[in-house]
Structure formats: structure tokens, C-alpha cells
Amino acid sequence: QVQLQESGPGLVKPSQTLSLTCTVSGGSISSGAYYWSWIRQHPGEGLEWIGYIYYSGSTYYSPSLKSRLTISFNTSKNQFSLKLSSVTAADTAVYYCARSSLSRVIDYWGQGTQVTVSS
Amino acid sequence: IVLTQSPATLSLSPGERATLSCRASQSVGSYLAWYQQKPGQAPRLLIYDASNRATGIPARFSGSGSGTDFTLSISSLEPEDFAVYYCQQRSDWPTFGGGTKVEIK
Numbered sequence: 001q002v003q004l005q006e007s008g009p010g011l012v013k014p015s016q017t018l019s020l021t022c023t024v025s026g027g028s029i030s031s032g033a034y035y036w037s038w039i040r041q042h043p044g045e046g047l048e049w050i051g052y053i054y055y056s057g058s059t060y061y062s063p064s065l066k067s068r069l070t071i072s073f074n075t076s077k078n079q080f081s082l083k084l085s086s087v088t089a090a091d092t093a094v095y096y097c098a099r100s101s102l103s104r105v106i107d108y109w110g111q112g113t114q115v116t117v118s119s
Numbered sequence: 120i121v122l123t124q125s126p127a128t129l130s131l132s133p134g135e136r137a138t139l140s141c142r143a144s145q146s147v148g149s150y151l152a153w154y155q156q157k158p159g160q161a162p163r164l165l166i167y168d169a170s171n172r173a174t175g176i177p178a179r180f181s182g183s184g185s186g187t188d189f190t191l192s193i194s195s196l197e198p199e200d201f202a203v204y205y206c207q208q209r210s211d212w213p214t215f216g217g218g219t220k221v222e223i224k
Contacts (some may be wrong), residue, residue, distance in 0.1 A: 047162070047205060047215040063212060096161055104209040105152050107173070109161035 002027040004097045004110035012117050018084040021074075022097030022110060028080055030055050035100045036070060038082045040093040041112070048093075052100065052101075055082055087117045120144055122206050122216035130224040135191040139219045141206035146186045150210040153182055153191045156218075157202045165204075166191060194223070 008020035021048040022036070029036055037052035053071045061069045070083040084091060095115055099108040120143040131137055141151065149169040154162035164173040166182035167190060179194040193200055200224050206216040 046217045047207075049207075049213040049215070098161075102162075103150075104213050105164065105167045105207075106154075106162070107164055109163075112161055 002017060002021045002108045004099065004108060006095060006097050006110045006113040008113060008115070010114055010116060012087055012115060013119050014088055014117055015086055018082070018087050018091060018115055018117070020027075020082045020095055020113065020115070021079050021095075022081070024078050024080070024099075029073060029080060030075055032056075033102065035060075035081045035102065035104065036073075037098045037100055038073075038107065039096045039098055039106075039109075041096070042090075042093045050082070050095075051083075052104075089117050091115070120147060120208055120211045120214055122208055122214055124204075124206060124216035124219045126216070126219060127180050128220045128222060130222050131196055132224045133196050133198055135196055137191075137196055137200070137221055139191040139204055139221075141184075141189040141191070141216050142179070143187045143208055144187075145212075147208040147210035149182070150208055151182075152207045153190050154205045155200075155202045156205065158216065162205060191198075193221075 005023045012018045019025045035052040040051040049072050051061045068085045073080050094112040096112045097104045097110040100106045124142045124144045128146045131157045153166040156162040170182045180212050181192045203218045205218050
């Protein structure tokens with residue numbers, strides 16, 4: 001059974017960089033059968049797919065966040081990470097890491113982590 | 120691609136049939152999935168490619184449609200089905216609809 005767990009600061013100051021890590025257990029992030037994704041949910045709102053990474057290291061970012069976003073692997077720890085720079089209050093959300101098939105259908109999600117941007 | 124879900128809220132009683140709609144701003148073919156989300160939980164995949172049930176999903180859930188108009192049906196609501204439902208397209212950059220909340224009447 002694949003499990004994903006997000007970790008990182010729950011509070012980030014405006015203009016700083018939001019950094020989160022997703023630790024994957026029960027499966028290898030080096031599998032070529034999946035994408036590893038970040039998705040966020042603003043308070044009381046719907047879901048937004050931020051970006052994803054393939055085992056080769058290829059990354060795919062939301063057009064609206066592309067200039068501020070970096071997703072990367074730490075294969076030795078079976079983790080992948082998100083960095084979102086120059087954050088504002090609009091980046092306050094629950095952030096989920098997830099696994100999707102190559103057809104971009106999500107089959108496993110982390111439990112989500114609340115990130116608040118505030119001074 | 121913008122996905123518009125309707126209604127925003129559906130008030131029904133256990134045992135009733137639920138019909139949820141998802142409309143795309145342009146054709147997504149059959150590249151549409153449905154997820155269920157309960158408070159404080161991550162979403163769960165119900166349906167992929169418009170009409171295929173995910174592993175372990177009960178037969179009371181069914182999906183239909185293609186192009187721009189899609190429907191998720193729950194044939195007879197169980198107490199655990201009261202939740203928010205999202206559609207998601209994968210034809211272009213993946214996007215989600217705004218959700219339909221199915222609440223107990």
C-alpha cells in the first residue's frame with residue numbers, strides 16, 4: 001500500500017519561499033509508471049494542480065505558477081519536494097502530494113498539510 | 120480548460136438518486152475523472168476516463184458523458200456518500216471543477 005506524507009513549515013512569511021517535502025512509502029518514486037504531484041486547496045475552495053515530476057526528472061508546472069515553482073526529487077530518501085518562491089496570502093492553502101498514473105489520474109494522496117502565509 | 124459543476128449543493132435523503140453535472144469549456148474527449156472528498160480528508164478517486172470505476176468503488180457510482188458534458192450518478196445514496204464531489208480533466212493542463220456538495224436533506 002503506497003503512502004504519502006507531506007512535511008514542512010505551517011507558516012511562511014510573505015515574499016519568502018514555501019518549501020514542502022513528500023515522503024513516499026510502499027513504493028519507489030523511481031518507477032516509470034507514475035507522476036508525482038503537488039496539488040493545493042485554498043480555504044473552502046476547489047483543487048488546483050500545481051505541478052508534477054517524472055522519475056526522469058522532467059517537470060511540468062502550472063502555467064500560472066511556473067515562474068515561482070520548483071519540484072525536485074531526493075531519490076535516496078524516496079522523497080520529492082516543492083519550492084514556491086515569493087509567496088503571498090493567496091498561496092495560503094492545504095497542500096497535498098499525490099501519485100498519479102501517466103494519464104494524470106490521481107490514485108494516492110497524502111493527508112495534506114496546511115500552509116499559511118502571514119507576517 | 121474550465122470545468123463548471125452543477126448544482127453547487129444537492130440536498131437529498133439517503134436512498135435517493137444523485138445526479139451531478141460537470142461541463143467543460145472545450146472538449147476533453149473522455150478524459151474526465153471524478154473524486155469524492157469528505158471533511159478533513161484528501162480526495163478519493165471514484166471514476167476515471169468518464170465511465171470507469173476505480174478499484175474498490177461500489178457499483179452505485181457511475182459516470183457518463185464525453186466531449187463537454189459529463190454526469191456522475193449515485194443510484195441510491197448511502198450515509199457515507201454525503202460529501203463533496205469534484206470532476207477533473209486531463210486533456211490539457213489538469214484542472215478541477217469547483218465541486219458539488221451532496222448534503223443530507
